[in-house]
Amino acid sequence: MFRNQYDQDVTTWSPQGRMHQVEYAMEAVKQGSAAVGLKSDTHVVLATLNRASSELSSHQRKTFKVDDHLGIAMSGIISDGRSLCRYMRNECLNHRYVFEAPLPTARLVRQVADRAQVCTQRSWKRPYGVGLLVAGFDKAGGKLFYCCPSGSYYDYKAMAIGARSQAAKTYLERKFEEFASADLDTLIRHGLQALSASVTDGELTKDNVSVALVGKGTPLTLLEDADLEPHLAALADEVGGDGAGSGGAMEEGGGADGASAPPAAPDGASGAAEAAPAPEDEPPAPMET
Amino acid sequence: MLPVPTSHSPALGPGCAGPSLAYASASTRSDIAPPSAQQPCCGSEPFMVDPSAAAGLGLRRHTDTPYVTGTSVLGITYKDGVMLAADTLGSYGSTKRYKSFERLAKVNDATVLGAGGELSDFQYIQTLLDELATEDYCADDGMQLTPREVYAYLSRVLYNRRNKFDPLWNSLVVGGLEGGVPFLGTVGMIGVHYTDKHIATGFGQMLARPLFRERHRPDMSEEEATELLHDALRVCYYRDKQTTNKFQIAKVTAEGVSVSEAFALETQWGYQAFVNPAANALGTW
Numbered sequence: 070m071f072r073n074q075y076d077q078d079v080t081t082w083s084p085q086g087r088m089h090q091v092e093y094a095m096e097a098v099k100q101g102s103a104a105v106g107l108k109s110d111t112h113v114v115l116a117t118l119n120r121a122s123s124e125l126s127s128h129q130r131k132t133f134k135v136d137d138h139l140g141i142a143m144s145g146i147i148s149d150g151r152s153l154c155r156y157m158r159n160e161c162l163n164h165r166y167v168f169e170a171p172l173p174t175a176r177l178v179r180q181v182a183d184r185a186q187v188c189t190q191r192s193w194k195r196p197y198g199v200g201l202l203v204a205g206f207d208k209a210g211g212k213l214f215y216c217c218p219s220g221s222y223y224d225y226k227a228m229a230i231g232a233r234s235q236a237a238k239t240y241l242e243r244k245f246e247e248f249a250s251a252d253l254d255t256l257i258r259h260g261l262q263a264l265s266a267s268v269t270d271g272e273l274t275k276d277n278v279s280v281a282l283v284g285k286g287t288p289l290t291l292l293e294d295a296d297l298e299p300h301l302a303a304l305a306d307e308v309g310g311d312g313a314g315s316g317g318a319m320e321e322g323g324g325a326d327g328a329s330a331p332p333a334a335p336d337g338a339s340g341a342a343e344a345a346p347a348p349e350d351e352p353p354a355p356m357e358t
Numbered sequence: 359m360l361p362v363p364t365s366h367s368p369a370l371g372p373g374c375a376g377p378s379l380a381y382a383s384a385s386t387r388s389d390i391a392p393p394s395a396q397q398p399c400c401g402s403e404p405f406m407v408d409p410s411a412a413a414g415l416g417l418r419r420h421t422d423t424p425y426v427t428g429t430s431v432l433g434i435t436y437k438d439g440v441m442l443a444a445d446t447l448g449s450y451g452s453t454k455r456y457k458s459f460e461r462l463a464k465v466n467d468a469t470v471l472g473a474g475g476e477l478s479d480f481q482y483i484q485t486l487l488d489e490l491a492t493e494d495y496c497a498d499d500g501m502q503l504t505p506r507e508v509y510a511y512l513s514r515v516l517y518n519r520r521n522k523f524d525p526l527w528n529s530l531v532v533g534g535l536e537g538g539v540p541f542l543g544t545v546g547m548i549g550v551h552y553t554d555k556h557i558a559t560g561f562g563q564m565l566a567r568p569l570f571r572e573r574h575r576p577d578m579s580e581e582e583a584t585e586l587l588h589d590a591l592r593v594c595y596y597r598d599k600q601t602t603n604k605f606q607i608a609k610v611t612a613e614g615v616s617v618s619e620a621f622a623l624e625t626q627w628g629y630q631a632f633v634n635p636a637a638n639a640l641g642t643w
Contacts, residue, residue: 167372168503169510175499209501 080192091189091196094218098200101144103234103267104131105260106202106213107227107241109251112284113204113211115142116260118231118268119277132279136161137288138171138206140281144231145199145218153181153197174205174212178222186220200230206283229263236266253282254300257292261304273301373486373515374522424476424527426450428461429600430562431472431531432590435540435555435576436583439611440533442472443587445595446620447602454602462608464615466491469505469534470608471512474560475547476527483526486515505534505541505610509551517549529559535610540576558590561598566590580609592623 075081076089083089104117119128131150132142135157143150157177164172181201188194201216213225227245229237240263248256257280265273278301280292292300426448433442448456461480462472465487473480487508494502503511509532519526530545543553556570569590578586587607595601603625608617631637 167511167514168507170504170507173499173501176497176501179497209499 091219094196094198097198098145101231103231103237104142104144104202105229105237105263107248107260108211108213109248109256112253112256113213114256114260115204115281116264117142117279118264128277132281134289140204140289142202143199149197150199171207173207178203178214181216182220182222204283233267237263240266257300371518373519426477428474428477430560431474432562432566433531433533433542433557434574435542436578439535440540440542441583442533442608443591444472445601446604448477449600462606462617465508466502467614469508470610470615472531474529479526479528504536508532509543513545513551516545520548531557533610562594565594565597
């Protein structure tokens with residue numbers, strides 16, 4: 070399993086100028102199921118695909134409310150993500166207590182990134198194995214950030230992370246110009262479409278999808294279970310129309326891809342290949358399964 | 359981790375200079391239990407008193423009473439924003455010790471702060487706000503504290519310090535413009551805070567506030583507002599012995615913050631009542 074002799078320690082450089090432990094942490098983000106984020110001029114939406122470890126278990130939650138103006142979706146080691154979530158909630162509460170105002174999204178994201186960066190520069194620490202999509206709405210407007218285990222953070226119009234996210238990204242890249250003026254329902258629909266592109270087996274159901282939304286005058290809201298049904302029904306209608314009656318559970322993701330953009334198919338395929346090891350090594354204990 | 363300003367110690371709360379790293383916390387040491395409802399996240403003891411204040415025998419007492427003080431601060435809203443007024447005297451007891459102490463200070467482009475009470479504590483509060491302004495500058499995102507945030511912050515600081523039995527002995531007035539809307543609030547030394555359309559602290563509460571109640575309108579022009587403040591300041595000067603005839607007016611408008619040069623007001627001491635002040639006040643002597 071060892072790739073080389075320079076990956077035993079986070080603080081050791083490889084002669085090529087890489088830090089393998091940090092790169093492994095970023096790989097961990099790709100092991101988790103997909104999370105999608107996108108924004109319009111008035112709203113920011115997150116959507117995640119939640120896995121269940123067995124038929125008997127519930128689905129792993131990976132979308133969290135941090136504060137009234139801010140929520141996160143994550144992919145990778147969810148327990149790491151929860152500890153970051155706790156940190157973020159704490160910072161938001163402290164800021165609200167001291168200043169009676171919401172903590173600006175960009176400031177919080179920077180604090181989280183600084184925290185992640187420390188873990189890449191201390192020999193006794195381990196980088197976070199989780200990627201965060203942070204959606205917030207504050208006086209600077211709607212914001213969508215991706216926080217990476219390396220301590221980098223990026224401002225996005227739309228972004229997808231996690232297993233087979235390339236297919237979702239392809240969808241977002243094709244459609245993002247429509248997002249700015251989209252209304253909330255359409256934006257959610259686009260988020261679910263993107264998410265469905267990253268599904269290869271099974272389909273989006275009210276049990277395995279979570280959506281979080283926040284916007285001007287709308288505090289962060291989680292949509293789960295029954296709240297999602299109208300959106301999923303509308304999505305099924307769209308896909309049914311596009312896919313020319315291909316129907317069937319298996320084709321749901323592939324149908325969306327195949328129908329509107331042939332280039333997405335290879336991406337989807339490579340995404341599947343890249344994530345193939347995930348189901349194989351069944352008991353990666355700390356990972357979401 | 360980013361350095362935390364010492365005066366915003368996570369262990370002691372806002373406005374307390376004290377340890378932030380000296381106290382091991384769950385975030386720096388893994389063998390410490392994570393915070394619970396009974397224990398703050400910083401890992402320190404709940405309701406901790408500043409150890410430097412508690413050091414030695416008994417509590418530090420020399421900040422319990424004010425030494426060099428300023429008197430009232432007045433503030434009104436008007437059509438274009440907010441105006442604050444105060445004199446420039448730092449009294450040492452009844453001695454007019456410092457005659458050009460500026461008690462009105464710009465906080466940022468939309469906020470101004472006026473202070474009465476212990477003036478060294480006011481200077482300390484200014485360093486706290488400077489630290490926050492530096493943080494805003496370093497974040498480099500163009501955001502700065504709004505007047506309402508400054509006001510909330512100061513009320514937390516003053517309340518926190520009084521809970522440590524080490525109060526900042528000030529009455530503060532915060533004025534500013536937030537999204538084109540004037541903001542005016544005051545914070546007292548024990549953390550009492552409120553907002554209003556016109557505000558006066560200290561003796562000014564008795565002397566200037568009645569004038570404001572009579573003549574203040576939110577849609578006053580700049581000239582009217584200035585005249586009202588001049589009249590109120592004049593009354594304060596006549597009746598409050600801690601006031602000198604050297605004043606400043608600060609204003610916050612859409613153009614920004616400006617604090618005027620010190621000026622004196624025309625006063626009239628020729629009243630018959632002033633010639634022999636004891637004539638109408640028959641005392642025991």
